[in-house]
Structure formats: structure tokens, C-alpha cells
Amino acid sequence: MKVRSGEVDLAVQVRGTSGPTVVLVHGYPDTHEVWDRVAALLEKDFRVVTYDVRGAGESTAPSTEDGYRLDRLAADLFAVIDAVSPDEPVHLVGHDWGSIQSWEAVTTPGARIATFTSVSGPCLDHMGHWSRKRLSIAHIRQFFRSWYIGAFHVPVLAPLFWRLYLGPRWGGVLQRVEGVRVKPARTITTDAARGISLYRANIRQVMRSPRQRFALMPVQVVQPIHDRYIRTEPLDLERWVPSLTRRRIAAGHWAPLSHPEPVARMISEFVTDSTPKRELVVITGGGSGIGRATAVAFAETGAKVVVSDVDFAAAKETAGLIDGHAYEVDVRSEEAVRAWARQVAAEHGVPDVVVNNAGVGHSGSFLSTTTEQWQRVLDVNLWGVVHGCRAFGELMVERGEGGHIVNLSSAAAYLPSKILSAYATSKAAVFMLSDCLRAELAPHAVGVSAICPGVVNTNITATTTFSGVSAEEERRKQDRASRIYARRGFGPEGVAAQIVRAVRRNKPVVPVTVEAKAARLASRAAPGLLRAFAKLDVG
Template sequence: MPHEKAAGDTGHGGAGNAAADSGPPGRGHRYVTAPDGQRLAVRTAGPADRPVLLLVHGYPDNSSVWDALIGELAGEYRIAAYDVRGAGRSTAPDDRSGYRMDVLAADLVAVADAVAPDRPVHLVGHDWGSIQGWHAVTEPRYADRFASFTSVSGPSLDHAGHWFRSAPDGARRVLRQAGRSGYIGFFHTPLVPELLWLTGLGGLALAGTERLGGGPVRPARRTTRDYVNGLALYRANTGSRLSRPAERRTAVPVQVLAPTRDPFMVEQLQSNAGRWVDDLRFHRFHGGHWSLRSRPGAVAGRLRAFVGEVESGTPRRPAARRGGGAFSGQLAVVTGAGSGIGRALCLELAGRGARVVSVDIDGPAAEDTARRCSLLTPGAAARRVDVADARAVDGLASWVRAEFGVPDLVVNNAGIGAAGPLTATPPEDVDRLIDVNLRGVVHGCRAFAPMMAGAGGGGRILNTASVAAYLPSRVYGAYAATKAAVLSLSLSLRGELAPSGVAVTAVCPGLVDTGIIGSARLSALPRAERTRERLDRLSRLGGCPPERAARRIADAVADAPGVLPVNAEARLGLYLARFCPGAVRALARVGLPF
């Protein structure tokens, strides 16, 4: 029989005393009876007439893991947090079968029915709480109990099983995840994990992982009972779910927060949920596995935005295209989007489930790109902006934030070309090159980086440089100078923003058939029009299509390299610049072969 009171009794074969009341001072708890008779300790906070957040903790925590987040949100929402069976003040079953996923999901729904019998709840799960949440929202008979689901550091076991079997993100990432999940096999060994927790060695190891995310982590109020009882979660579920995964889909809006410094999982395991969710919002999040304790304000900000969208009934971001991955439900702002790499990248991102804001000095071209993107993922928008105008770029950033929210990806791609000896290039041409190619990037970074950092980090800024940034030549000195400046700026800004978790990449294309040569300024070259024709022909014959360049760029966003050489000559050029600088200096003296 379940215990009526958990305090002072383990309910699980003497695994240690139950925790004292884990709620904040002055806040009590009540019990909800689960379908099989177990007693679940629930505590509530916040105004009763506000939207209800139901918080489900993971392993080896109890509901106290949510204290900091509750402090951030209690005045805005009705919040309910409960101790999962076997943890905190809740009772524990005597048999491992009492921890199976279907039973855990039934517990979750029983608590939802008790705290919000007349309305759906906004479910928030962390770690094993997310795993339980995924099972509940993908169960058709429970789906109407949930207005939304926010998952922090926890995938569906069934989704994970399919991901491991199909390796959609490549064997390297699957192997990396297998390495990070090695502790699961250890947890299945008899007695040894229990001894580790009972001797305190396990707690010391866990404290080390909590510090990996950076920043102060509030002390966890865990007991030996939480550590030992929760091992049954792994032993009752992981083997069967990962080896025989079911097809589990949901129409419930889902937000996934994937910490960038989580030692237990790679982000692709979580973004893969786009295959199973009609409306997925995937956001990288700067922090470690326990970000809800180390960075509660930033987590609260993401929750406010998501719950606000769902409650309004007019979401800012449309449902992501099923099958999307890391870009599902994300917001991307791309300048220079009216043609070339910019347009191709917009279409590539939209094809992967991102909502795109297309920006260009040519308004009709930007609108045409947005129209095409909307055919892939609805809701793309366009804006005419001259990136050389700092006020215009600031206005763009304010408009994007007000209309769509904080972007996950900003691509400062707008640029112009020029060739000819520097000493013969008109000053106005040099000024325009600097204004667009360099100042345009500076303006974009200054306008968007602070808001991206303030939203929790994890976002990406891509600045388009060029192979010319590290392969100088006598025939494009001014152009190369602006691109070298963009490369240096990007690497410096990458270091500046690293503490906030916003990653900066300098994108360095080689020869790409973008049409930039047709609009490039060649006034300082003899026989300029003949040279233009030959350069244009060379780019068409030898350059890679912009669509291929866009795929390469989109594929690299997750890894966020400091420098991204896009095609073969860009990679070769980077190699020469690093290891054969003498050859690069010699090449700089060579003119055009015509």
C-alpha cells in the first residue's frame, strides 16, 4: 500500500528517509493520488486565475530544482510542481514496474487534472521530467490536457531510439551521443550505482557536471532517496524504449531548449523531434544541464515568450514543417537576401523549417525572396534596408524584435564587389566598399548581438567574408581589405560574445556563381567590360552554385566554426594562408590572366 505521508518513510525498501518539504518557506504541499494509488506531493504558487504551468523534474532531483524558476514566474502564472514518485515527499512503488513510462505519464496527467481540472496546462519538463512529458504529449488520449510543452535537456526515448537507428545526423554525432550516454549502462549494473550514491562519491561527480554550464548553481536539496529510487527510471524504461521505439507524434506546440554545454546529450538528438512534432520551436540555450538553476531568468524569458504566443491564439511563428531539424521554428534574419548566396541561404533555411526575414537594399528582390520562402515555411517577411545606414539597421532590429521576437540566426551577408589597383580606385568606390562590406557587418552585429545574448544565448551570427580575406591580390586590394576586416572582426566578436553563448562565424566563400561580378565596380581595371565578361564566365564555369554554398553554410551552423571556408578553393586558400604564407605573398603579386 502507498504511504499516506512520505516524511520519515522511504516507501522503497529502506532507501533512505524522504526529503523534508522541498518547497520554499511558507509554502506547503498537498497530495494527489495516482491511478495506482501512489501519493504525489504537489505544491502550488501564483494567482489562481493565471495560465497554469506544470513543472516536472528529472533525475536525481525533486521539485526543489524548480525553486529559482518559480521565484521568477510565480507572480505571472499559476505554477504547480510535484515530486515524481520515489522522489522528495512522494511515495514510491515497491516494484520496478511502478516506474514504467505509461505509469509516469498517468501520474503527470493526474496532477494536471487536480491543479487545472477545467483547462489545459503548459507542461515544462527537465531531464527525466522532459522524457515523461514527451510520453504524455504524444499519447492521443492525453493530448487535450496540454496547451504547450517546453522540454529542457530531455528527449523522447522513442524518438531517441529512432534517431540512433537511422543516424540522420551522421554516425559521428550518434557515436558522440553514445559516449555521453555511457552512464546509462552503468546505472543498469546491480548494486554498484547504489553504493556510489550511498558513499557520496556519486554526488561529488554530479557536482562537477553541474558546474560545466558556467555561472553559480544553486545548491540542490537532494537526498539519498532521490538518488537511489530514481535508478528505477532507467532500469524500467531505457532498454525497451531505445531498442523497440514506437511511432509517437503530437500536435501540441512544443518548445525545445537545448543547452549548448550539456554534457549528457548532443543537440541533434533533441532537434530531431521535428520529425514527430507538427509545431516545434527549437532553441539553443547557453548553459549547462541544470540551466534552470544557474540561469533561471533566461529560461523564464523563453517560457514567457512561448506561453504568451500560445495563449494569444496568434503565434508569431507558424507551425514548422514536419521533418525539420535544428532550424524548426527558428527565426533567421538574412541581409543581402535579394540574390546570390543570400537568397539561396534564405530558401535553404526555409526548406529546413525556419521563418526567414529577407533583407536587401532592393526591396522588390527582398519581397520576392520572402514570397518563395513562404512556400516552404509560412510566414516569411521582407524589409528594404541599406546596411550602410546604422540607424536603418537599428530600426530593422527593433522591428524584428517587436514583430517576431529575438532571432536565433542573423546572417550579415550583404556585400558588393570591386576590382582594380588600389591606387587607381576612385575614393568614392573605396568608401562604398567599406560602408557596405565592413560597416554593414558592424551595424548588424551591434544591432542584434545584445538582444540575442539577453535572450539566453545559444544563437548564431554569420558574417560573410571571402576567400579574399586571407588570399590577397594586387587586383582587388580594397575589396580584400574589407573582407579581411570582416574576418578579424568576426573572430574578435566571437571571443567577446563567448561568455553569453552567442557564436560568431566568418563565412568565406570562394568562387560562387552569384552574379556579384555583374554589379562589381571594375572602373580601375583596363578593358573593364571585357574583364567583367571573362570573370563572369569563369564564375559560371568554375564556381559552385549558390544553392550548394547555402547547403554547406546551413550544415555548419550547429557546429559554429570560427571560420567556414565554403568551397574547395576557399579550403585550399585557408590551408595555404596558415601553412604556406610565402606562397600566398607570391600569389598576391600575380595579376589577372587576361
Template sequence: MEANAVAASTGAQGTVAAGALAGATERWVSTGGVQLCVAELGDRERPTVVLVHGFPDSKEVWSEVAKRLADRFHVVLYDLRGCGRSSAPKPLRGGYTLEKLTDDFLAVADAVSPDAPVHLVGHDWGSVQGWEFATVGRTEGRIASFTTMSGPCLDHLGIWLHKRATRPTPRRVGQLFGQGIKSWYVYAFHTPVVPEALWRGPLAKAWPALLSRVEKTPARGEPGGDYPTSSLPTDGARGVWMYRDNVRARLRRPRTDAYAHVPVQLIHPTGDVFVSEQVFDDLDQWAPQLTRRSLVAKHWAPRTRPDQISAWIAEFVTTVEDGTPARKPRATSQYAERFGGQLVLVTGAASGIGRATAFAFAEAGARVVAVDRDAEGAARTAEMSRLIGAPEAWSEQVDVSDGLAMEKLANKVADTHGVVDVLVNNAGIGVSGAFMDTSPEHWQQVLDVNLWGVIHGCRTFGKQMADRGQGGHIVNTASAAAFQPTRMLPAYATSKAAVLMLSECLRAELAGKGIGVSAICPGIVNTNITTTTRFVGVDREEEQRRRTRSTRLYGKRNYPPEKVADAILRAVARNQAVVPVTPEARGAHLLSRFAPKALRALARLEPKG
């Protein structure tokens, strides 16, 4: 720290007995006439991650993220001056400048990690401050990396605004007005007295319910619902001085040397109603070592998506600590920005379309859960997914036709990895033969896997998506047989037609919750389904002959499952309803809509033996 930095001292330590950070070690750091309340979790011998909160928050906004990071890092959270349990400057005016907030950060960093730089993570105003910390000279050597969420650098923003105001184009004017509308509250906070009165009165009372309703944060009584804390009225009333002391001054006279001297990870919630993604258009010039992430979430992502955020922080910090370049989303995948870091679960992932789909999501940087009855096959898929690009991948063995097992799987995944963002119900089996030759047992088997497996997946994982309130997507693998009748596939075609209609019904029901549903309808795809298909009504020798013949036919057609996987990612990215894959599937789909009699005539043809 430079000679002009404010001297700091550390007070007594204790253990937090209850609340969102129960079990954390708590201490006080004195700096610049204020006492900062600092909480620590994890092993102090490990790399230190400092989480800085925003407005009108306290350090508890980070509690769920902190708990997930504590097993790998030394995690530090502190209440900003005047927030939570920290004392406020006197007077408030002039007490919240970025220069003084930088003093506070350096005092905390020196107290919790005197011999090593810390990894900084900021959200909202914690991110605004973080940009100051990561770009001023006096913090060089004290910060190892910076992860920013929902808070631009005021200097970068000032230059961004000036460029659009002085050199307007239709696009730039639109961006200017768009961000201006999103920043309505900034103007309101510059009015005297009124914001403080609102925060100390009706606004603070309504805030928890408002957050729960609009942002879908956990409500009181739910896991993670112990936020906001009781300090909210004073947090909001005092915190408005961060806006008054900094915004106008920096936007009018932005620093032109605000270059980051550390690697930066930008996490942008796509549903953020306060910060437009466009304000980060020129960020690469300010942060030469930049990693961009997009997260399907709203502004308070640390409360609604702690699983995703903690995974990205851990990956980024680890790469910086190891001295390797931060792994950016793979340029080879056009879907990296869309799916990077999302949690994707694929059933039937041990082979074929399921395995190809898991690999495609892995290449896009998604975290993958590979599910199959074949435990070894699922494990191989998970292992390969990690090698391809998935930051994390796991395997689970389950029979999708077992409803209780699927419920247990959904709860396990949610508890361990978080709520699934994309569910791919792909597991399926084949049964071929005339209706009169298909036994009730065969009907039961194909419906249990092909239909009930999809129902179980949609019920368990879909409910979790809906309850989370942050959207998601469900993909159900149907088939061209869903709309193409055939005399030799009555059981299989019936199950897939049911999946198609189920998908359409769910799409209508879940649209209001931001959850998309897509039905993927492949035609003849070169997978191993023919080697496991049951051919009924014939003896074993004939069954094996037909199986061999079908496998040879699928091999000659040689339509790779990777193309189906690409169609699945495209369907999710575009929120497509029904996606026929392969030329024959698209042709059958068109005939089913415009010339159904032709399809019925084709269905009467008896296949050659």
C-alpha cells in the same frame, strides 16, 4: 479520467509576488495525499501548455520559457511531489512510481483545463514522465501533443538496451557502452543514504556554480540567474526516489505497448552529456506522428536556450491546434537537422548573396533576421523567408558601418528573439580603379562597410555568443580578391584581405568558446554589386560604360548566388576556415599557396577597356 484515478481537489489561489515566476497565479491541487503547487500564466481561454520539470529541478527551471509562451498560450507549471513548494509523499519509498506521477498530472490537467486537452512539455524526468502520460490509455483525450527533451521513455529504453545486449554488433555495443557511461549517476542514486546526504550538504551548495560553469546557465545576479531556488537540497534528496522506484523495474520489464497516442516533438540537445541521441534511433516506431529537432545546447537547455525552445513549442502547439500536420524540417534541405529553429542573422540581405543565404537558412528551418540599409529589400527577404520555410523571419534596417547602430541592433535582437546562433557578415560595396585615382573618401567608404562592418558585427554579436557560452558560428564574406592581387581593385582587395585575416585571428581566439569562424571567398558571382560599384579615375560617362560592361561580364559568367549560399551553410556545418567559391576563386587560392609569383605576374596585366 478512469474510475481508479486518485481524486483531486483545488486549493486557494494567489499571485506570486517575487522570484522567477513573479506575477503568476498560484494554486494548490490535492491528489494522492500530496499538495501540488501549480503556477499559471497567460489567458486561460487560450490553449493550455503544461511544462513538467525534471531532477533536481523545480517548476522555476521553466520560468524563461513560460514567460515567452505566456503571450500566446495558457501556461501551467507545477512542482512535482516533494519538489519546490509541493509536499512529499509519506513514505518516500514507493511514492514516486510513474503511476502515481501520472495521477498527479491528471489532477493538474483537470484543475487547469477541465474541458480541453493540454499540450504537454517535459524535460529530463519531466520528459520520462511525459512519455508515460502520452502512452498509457487512461490519459487519452487529456493530452493534445507532447514535446520531449532530454528524457527517454523508460520502456523504449529498456527495449533498446535489450536489443543491443541480445543482438550485438560493433555499432550496437558501442552505443550500449556510450549510454552506460552517460548514465553513471543513475547507478549512484540507487545507493542508500549517500545521495541524500550529498544533496542536503555539499552538492546542493556547489550545484548553482557547477551549472553556471559547465552548462553555462545564467549566474546569480544575471538575467535569468534566479535559478535554482532555495528548495534545491530537498528537491535533490527526495527526487532520487524517482530513479529508485522506476528505473530498474521498467528496464527489466518494459511495456511493449508504449505507443504515443498524440503527436510528439523530440528536441534533442546535441551537447547533452546524459542522454545519447542514439537512444532515439527507433523512436519513429513508437511515435507515428514524430517531429525531430536538434538543438546546439547542453542538458539544461530550458535555462540556456529558452528562446529557441519556446519558438519550437509555440510552432508545434499551433500546428496541432490548427489541425494541420506538424511541419517537419524540410526534406529538401540536407541541413534541416543542423539549422532547424536556429537564429540566423544576415547582413546585406536585401539582394544577391545575402538574400540567397537568408533563403537557404530559411529552407533549413532556421529563424532569420534579414538586415540591410535597404529597408524594403530586407522586408521582402524576410517575407520570402517565411514562405520558403523559416518558422519566423524579421527584417531590420541598419548601416553596418555605424558601430553604435550595430550595438543597438544586437541588443534589440537579443532582447526580442534571443542570442544569434549564426551571424553572416555579408554586407559589402565595390570600388574599382587604380590606387592613385582612389581618393581618401573612397577608401574610407569601402573600409567602413567591408571591414568595419564586419568588425562591428563580430564585436557585438560575437560577444553575445561568447557570453552565452553555448557556441555559435560567424561567417565573414571576403572575396577571391583577398588572396588575388589586382592593379584595379586596391581598396576592395585590401578590405577583403583584412576580412580574411580577421576571420583567421577570430577563429583562433573563439575556438575555445565553441564558436566557429569561416571566411567565404567568392569569385565572379552574378549579383547586383556591379551596378553599385564606384569606378574611380574616369568621368561619369566612362564610369557608366564600365559598370555596364562589368554587369554584362558577371551575367555571362552566371555563377548564381545560391551556390555561394550553399557553400556558406556547408562551411558552418563542417566548421571550415577558408572557403573559396567558384572555380576561379579556388584556382587563385591554390596559386596563392603554391605559385604566388604567377599571381603577381597576372596582377600586372592591365585590363582591356
């Protein structure tokens, strides 16, 4: 169908016949076809509307550059909404310049828009206000990401470059840069040359005098992790959007083409329930110590927390402190961990953060440590982490929205001791596993951190086993270790704070206490010195 808006005719396409109306607005230099894969997934549950913006595809073009101003583009969108949904508000989705012009519409008072999902496109006014803030690394990075904007302002040469070189090769460019195999619209060369006017008619004018623009409906901002052109995280959107949901996707700039399934799922979920999503955090060994403190720390940030422990009563006690959810899980069992991961996903969703914290202590010489004692330490400290990483890591990768895995290692991973062969070996394996996994999962935007506490006052000392001693001597050693750790005075809350910080900053390795940091430095600068200390009798 055709919709008249001012001096242009807009080519509008409608798919599906029932459900809420979802309007998808494309960016530059695309046509409505950029949404085809997403629309095909949505039309089963929604009435999906796409259209070619002015100057693109089958729509006509304005006669002057001034015709590409944001207010004209917003008027086009309102005309389409009036035509396809005259009585009910619509759910709006924009990508790239489609998002930029949609921001103009959703920040216009009285707009009949129920929700707005923005993918890789900021509000220019918000960007203008942010650009006036104190210069930061984020400003410099965005300046270099936006190099092409300056090129588009070069008269004659920019459109000529599109017509003679880039337009005919655009499909190959997308494949090389974005990994997207798609046949460009037949009008791509003309559309791209015309569309340069989008930049010339708006960028300098809006950035020079940004307006106060508020979006009062629920807004979902989807940031592709590998976007080469725009980052929306620094823009202080909470100032302008009272009901804001931020989500990430492990994709490049053209996410609707490369990752249509997760894009469609995010749109569908937001249209169905626009309540801002809480971060979901899963913690093993959450019944006490570092696990409990970490649960409390994440809950204080507003996260929804799920804990497990082999001691179900302790897990329920932690959950009761934070209004969380408790499960009984023995991390030594791969089958049990996988079943729990499936249950968590079904009941709460795929976690954003997984903390593999469950662990046991053991002390004793290598020759006095039995095979059964080795097995216990490795089953919990290493295999428990492996099972957690695999079960939840697979879910994170499949979801395509990134995430973070935290593995509890130890300063013992790089601080040798003749009485910690089993424990140190298990933690050193976790340390290296975390580095290897971090490299593997980076393309999927899943971060991995190894946390290395030092001497921390938790109940692990009371349950640590000892090789080659009687039960009475073991209890004496446990009591002595507990007193030493208590005198150290560093509680699990300090570790929990570092775990939250590691997730927020995507830190690869975090030595927590002073002794853990000193040992980490010594392991790199003077490993021979640590080997000498390892020979000392400390028990």
C-alpha cells in the same frame, strides 16, 4: 496539498490563481525546487503546478523497484492533473526524468494535455527505435554521454556512493560542472539513492522492446547546447510528433536552474502560441546577387526572411519573390543598423540567422586609390559587417537561444593582388573578424561563418569602382569584368546553397568556387607562389 496515486502520496504545490494551468515535472535527482526560479516567472500569467515525484522530496516512495516503472509515473501525473485541473487540459513541461515520464503520459491516447515542452529528456521508446538504426557517430557520442546509466545498474555500490559521498557534495558538483549556485534539497541524498530505481526499472526493459509512441498535441523540444548527457536532435522526432517545434538554449543540462528566464520565456511563448516557429533569417544587401539568391534559398527551407538594401526598390522586389519583408538600410551607419535591428526584433523577433552580405567592389593600385575610395570600401565591406555583427549578435546573446552569423568575405582575403589592395584588405579583415567572433560567441551557441566566393556572376562587377581612370575607362573596365564573370558561369545560387550548408553544419570557413578553394589551399601550402602571382598585370 497531497494527492494519492496508487500506493504513494504526492506533495503538490500550486502558484498563481489565474490563466492556463502549467504543470512542471522535475527530474533526477531533483525535487520540485528545481523549478522554483522558472515558476516564479510564470506565475504572473499562469497557474503553475509543481510536485515531488514518487520517492523524492515530500512525496512518499514505493516499496519496490517495480514501483518506479514509467506507467506508474504517468499514472501519478494523471492523478495530479485530475486534482488541479479536473475540467481543462493542462500545459505540461518536463525536465530530465520529468520529461521522460512526461513523454509516457503525452503518448498515451486520451491524455488531457494541451501542449508539452520537453527539456533534456527523450522518450525512451523513441530512443530505443533510434538505437536500432545503422550505427553512426551520433550513437557513439550518446553512448559515452550516457556512461552513468551503466554505473547506476551496479548493485549496492551505486546507492552507497550517493549516500556516502556524492549526496553531501551535490551542491559543489553542480557548481563545478554546471556553473549553478544552488542549495540542494535537504532530501537529496535519500532521493538520489532511491531514484536509481528509475534507471533500473525502465532503461533496459523499454530499450529492449520499444513501442510505437505518438504525441498528437503540439510538442516543443528544448535542447540545451552544452548538455553533457543527452542530445535529442538525432532522434527523428518528426516521425512521432506531427506538430513539433525545436528550440535551443545556450545552457547546460540544468537549464531551469542556470537559465530560468529563457526557459520561462520559451514555455510562455509556446503555451500562448504553439504554432511551430519558423526560422527567422536576416540578410543585408538582399536586393540582388548573392543576397537575393540567399533569401530565396532560405525561404525554400521554410524560413521567414527579412532583407535590407540601400536600394529599397530592389529589396522590395526580393521580398516579393519570397513573401518576405524588406527594409531600406545603409549598413555604413551604425545608428541605422542598430535601429533596424531593434525594429526587426520588435516586429519579427530575434533572428536565428544573420547574413552580412552587403558589399561593394573596387579595383586599382594602392597609390592611385584615394582616401575617399578607401573609406567607401571599408565603410561598406568592413564596418557594415561590424555593425551587423554587433547589433544582431547582442540580441542573440541576450535571447540565450544561440543562432548563426554569416559574413561574406572573399577569396581575395587570402589571394593578394596588386590591384585589389582596398577590396582585399576589407575582406581579409572580415575573414579574421569572423574567426575572432566565432571564438567569442561559441559559449553562447552562436556560430560564425566566413564565406569566400571566388568569381561569381553578380551585378557587383557593374558597380565596381576603379582608381585613377576616367569615367569612360571605368565603364569599359566594368563591362569587361562583367563579361569575364558571366563566362565563368557560376551564379549566386551556388553561393547561397553553400551559405545554407554552412549554417546547418556550423562551418567556420567556406571557400565556394574551385578557384577560391585552390587559392585557400595555396595560401596555406605555398604562400610564396601567391605572392609571385600578385605581381602579375591582370587588368
